[in-house]
Amino acid sequence: xxxxxxxxVNGSGGVGKDTFCxxxxxxxxxxKCSIIDVVKEVMIGAGLSIEKNAKTRKQMYxxxxxxxxxxxxYQCVKNELHNSQIEYEPVFWVDxxxxxxxxxxxxxxxxxxxxxKNDRVAPIIxxxxxxxxxxxxxxYIIENNGTLENLQEEAYKxxxxxxxxx
Numbered sequence: 775x776x777x778x779x780x781x782x783v784n785g786s787g788g789v790g791k792d793t794f795c796x797x798x799x800x801x802x803x804x805x806k807c808s809i810i811d812v813v814k815e816v817m818i819g820a821g822l823s824i825e826k827n828a829k830t831r832k833q834m835y836x837x838x839x840x841x842x843x844x845x846x847x848y849q850c851v852k853n854e855l856h857n858s859q860i861e862y863e864p865v866f867w868v869d870x871x872x873x874x875x876x877x878x879x880x881x882x883x884x885x886x887x888x889x890x891k892n893d894r895v896a897p898i899i900x901x902x903x904x905x906x907x908x909x910x911x912x913x914y915i916i917e918n919n920g921t922l923e924n925l926q927e928e929a930y931k932x933x934x935x936x937x938x939x940x
Contacts, residue, residue, distance in 0.1 A: 829900075
């Protein structure tokens with residue numbers, strides 16, 4: 775089996791996490807998931823909107839807190855990690871917000887902690903998970919303050935750095 779690089783990625787809403795992930799895919803295969811995916815499934819099943827706004831972000835946070843009592847969101851991420859290994863994906867990317875989840879995943883799976891920043895985007899602080907984004911110790915900070923071409927160059931450099939670990 776190939777050696778896999780695991781990334782736990784954080785950043786405030788709208789800073790370019792998904793864009794950066796898509797740019798990474800130009801240089802390597804990436805299996806992407808989010809700890810909130812199961813929460814979105816619950817919300818859709820309940821007929822709730824998952825539109826990105828302060829109200830739904832707060833609902834997602836509250837539902838995630840309820841599901842965490844049984845460790846469901848984290849276990850779903852572990853299942854996705856297993857799936858990524860079956861599919862032989864060299865990079866596993868998981869979006870996480872809460873410090874406890876980030877630290878746990880980094881500790882259990884040797885994940886690289888990455889923050890995507892964009893100083894032009896006002897941080898979202900509608901719930902504790904969003905308001906504490908900058909309180910983690912990150913291995914890499916990707917500054918997304920320039921053009922898309924600048925971010926593409928950052929993606930290229932980042933892939934070169936992480937592939938050196940493989």
